[in-house]
Amino acid sequence: MHRRGWMNRHRSRWTAGYPLAAVVVAGLTAAGPAAHAAPPDRPASVTASPFLGEGHGPRDEDNRAGTAAPDATQRAMAGRLGAVPWNTLGTPRALGPGAALATGLSADPDSAARQYLVGNHDLYGFDAATVAAMDTVLVQPIGDASVVTLRQRFGDLPAGHDGLVSILVSHGSVIRVTSSLSRDTRAPQPATLSASEAVDAALADAGLSRDRVQAPETRQVAVPTPLDGPRAAYLVTLISTDTADPAAYNTYVDARTGRVLVREDLVDFDSDNPTWAVFPATAPRVVKPGTDPRVHWCLHWQPGCVKTVSDPVSGQAWDVDLTTGAPTGTSVGNSANDTVRWGGTSTPVNATPSPDREYTYPFTDQWQAARCDPAGFASAQRNDADAAVTNLFAMHNSMHDFAYHLGFTEATWNLQAVNLSGAGKGADAEQGRAQSGALTGSRNNANQGTGADGLPPTTNMFLWQPQAGAAYPPCVDGDYDMTVIGHEYTHAITNRMIAGPDSGITSFQGGAMGEAWGDLTAVEYLAENGLRAPGATPFVVGAYVTGNDVTGIRDYDGSRSPLNYSDVGFDLVGPEVHADGEIWVATNLRVRDAFVKRYGTGNALIQRACAQGAIPVTACPGNRRWIQLMFDSYLLEADSQFSMLDMRDNMLAADVARFHGADQALIWGAFAESGMGRDASSAPNDTDPTPSFASPYAKNVTVTLKPKGDAATAPVRLYVGDYEARAVPVADTDPATPIPDTFAIVPGTSFDLTVTAPGFGTERLRQSFHGKTQDLRPDLSRNLASGASGATVSGDGVNLDKIVDDTEATDWASLDGVAGRQVTVALAGGRPQTVRRVNVSALLRPAITGDVDTGTQNRFSALRSFAILACDATVSDCSTDAGYHQVYRSAPDAFPAAAFRPTAPQLNLRSFDIRPTRATHLRLRVLASQCTGGPRYAGEQDNDPAATTDCATGSPFAAQVRVAEFQAFAH
Structure with missing residues (x-):
C-alpha cells in the first residue's frame, strides 16, 4: 500500500497497491443508490496485479532544472544557525527544532509567523509587502502551540506547486519551520496558451487520450522554478477511466511554452437506529456453514449491539446525507460512498437499499468456501457483495472518525461530502470500490487515489487469489481486512495533511513513509479500539489476506524488525517504497515502545476514550501520545519533498509544542537505535543515506573497528543490521573510502552486525557497547571460494x-x-x-x-x-x-x-x-x-x-x- 497504497509509489497521490496500495482515480463524483445490474459476464482470466512494490515505477516528474543557490547574505545568516538544508528555490528547507528560532513575536499565530518571515529578511529575502500578500492556508493548534501554513503569491497567481511554509509557533516563539518557498517572488509573464492547449499537453505527457479520461479540470497558478523564476501555469487534473491500472495526475503546464513543469502522480499502489453487521478487524479464517460471526454496530445501543457509532462532526448516523438530513438507506453517507465495482459489463452499485436501515445482509463467505470459483458472481448471493460493501463502508467511517480525533478535520482537509464548519472544500467523501475489478481479473491488491482538497479520493479493494509465480494468498476478500482498509485510508490522510491541501508526498523517502504510516495507523486503530487482527503479534499487517501470520504482507513484523536507516534498498528489487517503508515502521514502533514503557497503555476503557477524543492526549497512555505526535508531524511539513530525518525533526518539534519537550531524549534514543541519530544525513530522494546511531542525549560509545587475525590488514566493512547488499556501512578500514573506521553508538542496546571484506566473505555477530570507547575486533576467516x-x-x-x-x-x-x-x-x-x-x-x-x-x-x-x-x-x-x-x-x-x-x-x-x-x-x-x-x-x-x-x-x-x-x- 503506498502513498500511495502499500504497494508502489514515489511521488503521486495515488496509492499503488502493494497489496495495500492505492491505485485509483481521484475526483470521481459521488453516486447515489443504484439498481443492481443484470447477472454479470463470466470474469476474465485472473491477472497478476502489480503488487508488493513490483508494479509500475514512479510516474512523478519534475522538469524544473537547476538549483537557486543562496546568496552571500543568506549564507552568512545561515552560518549563525548552524547547518541549514536549502531547497532548490533558494530558501531554507527546514530549521529547528532546538533553540527557539525567534522570540517575542505576536500572540496571534498568523501574525507571529509573518513577523518571523519579515524579521528574517536576510535569510528568506521577503519584504513586508511580499509576506502580507501570502495566503493563510492553515492555522491549526498543536497542544498550546499552533502550526501556520502560508502560501506565496506571484502577482495575481497563487503558488500551485511549492511556495509553502509551515511555521510552528508557541507563545510568540518559533520552534520549527519547513519551507518550499521561492526567493524569487516576481510576477510571471502572463499566459499565452489556452486551457484547452494545456490539457492537450498534459494528455500527451501522460500518454492518455481525451476518451480515456474524465472531464479534465484546469486552473491558473504560478509555479516557481530555480532558474527561470515564477512561471504562469495551468494545473491540469487528469483522471483515467481505467480501473485495472488507474492513472491520475496533477500536471503543471507552462502557460506560455506548453512545457510540462511538474507531473504529480495521484495514485498510491491494500429505522431511527441504523445497524451494520461488520467484522471489526477481519473475518475469521474459516466460517462454519450456517453461522454468521459478524457483530453489530448501531447508532443507539440496543440488545445485540456491541458498539454505538456516529459521525463526530454532526453527531448523525453514518448513513445520513447531510445535504438533506435524510438517511440514504445504503452504503452512502457524509464520509464515504462505497460501491461494488466488478468491472466488465457490470454497473457499479451501492449496497442493496434497506428502507429499515438494517445493513445486515447475509454473509456466507462465498469466495473462500467456493475456493475462488467465479460462478459466485452470477449466483443469487452475488459473492457476498452487499456484505462486503457494507463492511467497507463501516470501516471507512471508522477510520474517518479515528483520524478526526487525531487532527484530520475539516480544517486540515479531511474526506467529507459536507463540511459543517465551513473549513475545507467538502464534496470529497471517500469513494470506495468493493471487490474492485472482480470480473476483469484484478486480484491481490488494494490502492488509494487522493487528489487535492475538494476532489473525491478513491480506493479499490480487491479479491485475493493464488497466482502462479506471483503470490499465494487464500481465497479471501480484502473488504474484510481492516489492516488493509486502514492502510489505504491513511494514504488519503497523509497526502492531505502534508504539504498543504493541493500537493502531497513526492519524494522517495516520503513515499516510503507513506506506506509506513498506513501500516502504523491501521494497527494503532485496532489497538486503541481493543481489536485484534490475525498475526503472531498485533503489528502484523495483512495476515488475513495473505494467510501469513508471521510477517503478513511485509518482509518483517514491524515490532520484530531489525531494519534501520542504513538498510534503505535492502529488498530483493532494490530501493522500493513498500519495503523501505518498513524501516520507518520499525523506527516508529521503537518510539512507540519507548512511550509505552514510560506512560503505559492504560486499560481498555482509557484506550477507547482516548481514541474517541474524550480524554485530552496529555492524560492518555504512551501509544496515544506517540500517534498524536505522528499526526502532528504531518502538518509541520510544508514541502512535498522530505526525508525521514525531516519527519524525525517534525516529531521532535511536535513534542515541544504539545508536551513541552518532555520526551526529547526518549524520542532521540529510539531514532538513534534506528540509525537516524545525531549525525545522520540524507536528501529526500537519497537511497544511500548516511546513518548515525548516536543520540545527543546519550553518553555515546566511540567504537573503533579493528579486525584481527588474517583480516587485520584487509579493507573490512561493518554494517549495523543483517544486510550488506545495497546497505551503507557504519565503519570501514579501507583508507581509500571516505567512511571512517570509528563511529558513535548509543550504549546498552544489542545490535546485529554484519562484517565483510574481499577475500573473507561475510560474518554476522551480535554486540552491545559500553563505556566511553570500545574496540570491535572481528576475527574473519578466509573465504576459500573468493x-x-x-x-x-x-x-x-x-x-x-x-x-x-x-x-x-x-x-x-x-x-x-x-x-x-x-x-x-x-x-x-x-x-x-x-x-x-x-x-x-x-x-x-x-x-x-x-x-x-x-x-x-x-x-x-x-x-x-x-x-x-x-x-x-x-x-x-x-x-x-x-x-x-x-x-x-x-x-x-x-x-x-x-x-x-x-x-x-x-x-x-x-x-x-x-x-x-x-x-x-x-x-x-x-x-x-x-x-x-x-x-x-x-x-x-x-x-x-x-x-x-x-x-x-x-x-x-x-x-x-x-x-x-x-x-x-x-x-
Whole structure:
C-alpha cells in the first residue's frame, strides 16, 4: 500500500497497491443508490496485479532544472544557525527544532509567523509587502502551540506547486519551520496558451487520450522554478477511466511554452437506529456453514449491539446525507460512498437499499468456501457483495472518525461530502470500490487515489487469489481486512495533511513513509479500539489476506524488525517504497515502545476514550501520545519533498509544542537505535543515506573497528543490521573510502552486525557497547571460494564470477533450467584445503547494466535447496563428474519461504556446517528453486478454471534459478 497504497509509489497521490496500495482515480463524483445490474459476464482470466512494490515505477516528474543557490547574505545568516538544508528555490528547507528560532513575536499565530518571515529578511529575502500578500492556508493548534501554513503569491497567481511554509509557533516563539518557498517572488509573464492547449499537453505527457479520461479540470497558478523564476501555469487534473491500472495526475503546464513543469502522480499502489453487521478487524479464517460471526454496530445501543457509532462532526448516523438530513438507506453517507465495482459489463452499485436501515445482509463467505470459483458472481448471493460493501463502508467511517480525533478535520482537509464548519472544500467523501475489478481479473491488491482538497479520493479493494509465480494468498476478500482498509485510508490522510491541501508526498523517502504510516495507523486503530487482527503479534499487517501470520504482507513484523536507516534498498528489487517503508515502521514502533514503557497503555476503557477524543492526549497512555505526535508531524511539513530525518525533526518539534519537550531524549534514543541519530544525513530522494546511531542525549560509545587475525590488514566493512547488499556501512578500514573506521553508538542496546571484506566473505555477530570507547575486533576467516583470493568458477548459467565476489549485490543465474544446474569453484590456493562451513545467499537484486541477466528478477526464481559436492585434484580428476562426491545436502527448505511469497529475510545469506571435507574444488548443485521446490506454491489451489496456480508449470520464471553468493571456510 503506498502513498500511495502499500504497494508502489514515489511521488503521486495515488496509492499503488502493494497489496495495500492505492491505485485509483481521484475526483470521481459521488453516486447515489443504484439498481443492481443484470447477472454479470463470466470474469476474465485472473491477472497478476502489480503488487508488493513490483508494479509500475514512479510516474512523478519534475522538469524544473537547476538549483537557486543562496546568496552571500543568506549564507552568512545561515552560518549563525548552524547547518541549514536549502531547497532548490533558494530558501531554507527546514530549521529547528532546538533553540527557539525567534522570540517575542505576536500572540496571534498568523501574525507571529509573518513577523518571523519579515524579521528574517536576510535569510528568506521577503519584504513586508511580499509576506502580507501570502495566503493563510492553515492555522491549526498543536497542544498550546499552533502550526501556520502560508502560501506565496506571484502577482495575481497563487503558488500551485511549492511556495509553502509551515511555521510552528508557541507563545510568540518559533520552534520549527519547513519551507518550499521561492526567493524569487516576481510576477510571471502572463499566459499565452489556452486551457484547452494545456490539457492537450498534459494528455500527451501522460500518454492518455481525451476518451480515456474524465472531464479534465484546469486552473491558473504560478509555479516557481530555480532558474527561470515564477512561471504562469495551468494545473491540469487528469483522471483515467481505467480501473485495472488507474492513472491520475496533477500536471503543471507552462502557460506560455506548453512545457510540462511538474507531473504529480495521484495514485498510491491494500429505522431511527441504523445497524451494520461488520467484522471489526477481519473475518475469521474459516466460517462454519450456517453461522454468521459478524457483530453489530448501531447508532443507539440496543440488545445485540456491541458498539454505538456516529459521525463526530454532526453527531448523525453514518448513513445520513447531510445535504438533506435524510438517511440514504445504503452504503452512502457524509464520509464515504462505497460501491461494488466488478468491472466488465457490470454497473457499479451501492449496497442493496434497506428502507429499515438494517445493513445486515447475509454473509456466507462465498469466495473462500467456493475456493475462488467465479460462478459466485452470477449466483443469487452475488459473492457476498452487499456484505462486503457494507463492511467497507463501516470501516471507512471508522477510520474517518479515528483520524478526526487525531487532527484530520475539516480544517486540515479531511474526506467529507459536507463540511459543517465551513473549513475545507467538502464534496470529497471517500469513494470506495468493493471487490474492485472482480470480473476483469484484478486480484491481490488494494490502492488509494487522493487528489487535492475538494476532489473525491478513491480506493479499490480487491479479491485475493493464488497466482502462479506471483503470490499465494487464500481465497479471501480484502473488504474484510481492516489492516488493509486502514492502510489505504491513511494514504488519503497523509497526502492531505502534508504539504498543504493541493500537493502531497513526492519524494522517495516520503513515499516510503507513506506506506509506513498506513501500516502504523491501521494497527494503532485496532489497538486503541481493543481489536485484534490475525498475526503472531498485533503489528502484523495483512495476515488475513495473505494467510501469513508471521510477517503478513511485509518482509518483517514491524515490532520484530531489525531494519534501520542504513538498510534503505535492502529488498530483493532494490530501493522500493513498500519495503523501505518498513524501516520507518520499525523506527516508529521503537518510539512507540519507548512511550509505552514510560506512560503505559492504560486499560481498555482509557484506550477507547482516548481514541474517541474524550480524554485530552496529555492524560492518555504512551501509544496515544506517540500517534498524536505522528499526526502532528504531518502538518509541520510544508514541502512535498522530505526525508525521514525531516519527519524525525517534525516529531521532535511536535513534542515541544504539545508536551513541552518532555520526551526529547526518549524520542532521540529510539531514532538513534534506528540509525537516524545525531549525525545522520540524507536528501529526500537519497537511497544511500548516511546513518548515525548516536543520540545527543546519550553518553555515546566511540567504537573503533579493528579486525584481527588474517583480516587485520584487509579493507573490512561493518554494517549495523543483517544486510550488506545495497546497505551503507557504519565503519570501514579501507583508507581509500571516505567512511571512517570509528563511529558513535548509543550504549546498552544489542545490535546485529554484519562484517565483510574481499577475500573473507561475510560474518554476522551480535554486540552491545559500553563505556566511553570500545574496540570491535572481528576475527574473519578466509573465504576459500573468493574470487578476490584467486578462486575461479566454471559451470552452467550466466554471470558465473558473481557467485564468488564476496557480495550479495550481484548474482549468478541459470535461465534455462533449475534442478541439476551447477557451479564449480576451484578454491583459492590451488592445494587441498579442509572445508567445514559454507555460506550461501539466494538474495535477488535489481537489474545490473552489463550483466547477461538484466531483466526484472522474480522472487520465486531464488534458490530453495542445494547440494555441495567436493573433489580433491590430488587424488581425483576434477574435470569430470566422476571426480566429485556429495558432502552436504541441504534441507528442502534451506531458504524457507512459505506463506504468500518469498521475502528478503528468507533469502538472505545463511551459514551451513558441512562435514569436514578436504578439497581443491567445490560444486554447488541446485536441487530446487522457490518455484519448483516450495510446497506452498505447487498444484492447483483454487476452483477458477481461468487461473493457473502451480508455479512449476504455470510461471514464466519456472525454468530460472538464482544464487547471489557462495562462500567456503575452513573454520
